[in-house]
Amino acid sequence: MLRALRFSRWDHSSPLRLVILAKERRAFASNVVTPLSLSYTVFDGPSPQPPLVFLHGLFGSKNNFQSLAKKLVLQTGRQVLTVDARNHGSSPHSSLMSYEAMSADVQLLLHQLHLNRCVLIGHSMGGKTAMVLSLQRPELVERLVCVDISPSETSAVTSFQAFLAAMRAVNIPRGLPRSTARRLAEEQLRSTIQEPATRNFLLTNLVSSEDQFMWRVNLEAISHHLNEILSFPDFQTPYSGPTLFLGGSKSEYISSNDYPEIERLFPEAEIQYVSNAGHWVHADQPQEFLTAVCNFLELPPP
Structure with a gap:
């Protein structure tokens, strides 16, 4: 496991940041999206800490994370949710497939479950959805884990x-x-x-x-909507919470070319790579994945 970078440069409480954040929220609100009620599975844990919410990648489903969810409940005590994105698994289908729409779906789910804060763990498309939600509604996200994905174009x-x-x-x-x-x-x-x-x-x-x-x-x-899924929406205001970008050492989805944009949008980010893992890090090296997530959860806030 390699720790490549840690960023911390943005004045999170500046008036300028608050003005920009308000403008971005109004811009997203102007694009009316009707959120869908998503299918999900809950794995209960005794801890009162915010739950872990898993968001899968393209062609995936909530079932991808069930065995990991059970182990994380045992290791952290936290409640864990695995979620089907729209147009995937048992969730409803829709002609709309954008990150703004998928973020709105997860926000609706958190509201339905009366969850004020959570830890978002997203793989690939789910990681981009988690980033968008964190950038839109940072008060909902205690921590963010992006698995083998960056806030950049990934079509190549x-x-x-x-x-x-x-x-x-x-x-x-x-x-x-x-x-x-x-x-x-x-x-x-x-x-x-x-x-x-x-x-x-x-x-x-x-x-x-x-x-x-x-x-x-x-x-x-x-x-x-594939071109839209492979791209990433434009944001100016960063997410200031603890963030882990967890890539596979044999994957090209998080490269050094992505570091500047990660630093700009996620100034508290750490970047780690799991040895002998490709794009599906959690499937290729499940124990190393669990260790990295648990270690990240134990880090004190910046």
């Missing part, structure tokens, strides 16, 4: 367009048993997606409905 390091095309091309006849349907889908994905672990991850989205197998993730909405 992704294969998501190829994944979408391969998934949309899958054709499964009606009436097949699940094992046959899954094998057929995997065979059709293999020509485009050579990595077995990636194919198996995408196949977690294959579900049966009325004698027909289909993708539970909204491929149409994601395809339409």
Whole structure:
């Protein structure tokens, strides 16, 4: 585990910061978004400290973090929530797929659960959603963990367009048993997606409905908004809370080119890399991931 940087430069209480923050909130409010009620799972813990809220990445679901959530409850005592984003898992589908919309969904969930503060832990797309929420509503976020993602354009390091095309091309006849349907889908994905672990991850989205197998993730909405998902909204006001950017040493999603923007928007950030981990850090090295998160939670506030 390597600690690369720690930033601390912004005067968090300056009048200028408060004016800019108010202007940014009015700008976002002018873009009317109807938040959706998200599907989530709660893992209860005895601690009165703010809960941990996990936000998954593109093509993921709340199930990705269940085993880690249970271990974090035991290790920290905190309540842990795993959440399905809109157009993913068991959450509602919508034609809108923006970070402002996904942030609004999580804010609605926190309001519904009467949670005034939380620790946001987001992977990839979920990490960008967590960043946007932190920048919009910093009073809701005690700490922030961004897993293998930065507040920068990520189209150059992704294969998501190829994944979408391969998934949309899958054709499964009606009436097949699940094992046959899954094998057929995997065979059709293999020509485009050579990595077995990636194919198996995408196949977690294959579900049966009325004698027909289909993708539970909204491929149409994601395809339409993919450029927006791979980018990041413009912000001027930083989030001043404790922040951890946790990357995989074998991944390109957090590079030295991203450090200036991380420093600008998250001046209290630390950047760490987990050895022998790729983009799915929590799946590649779960114990190292847990250790990094628990150590971060124990750090005193700046």
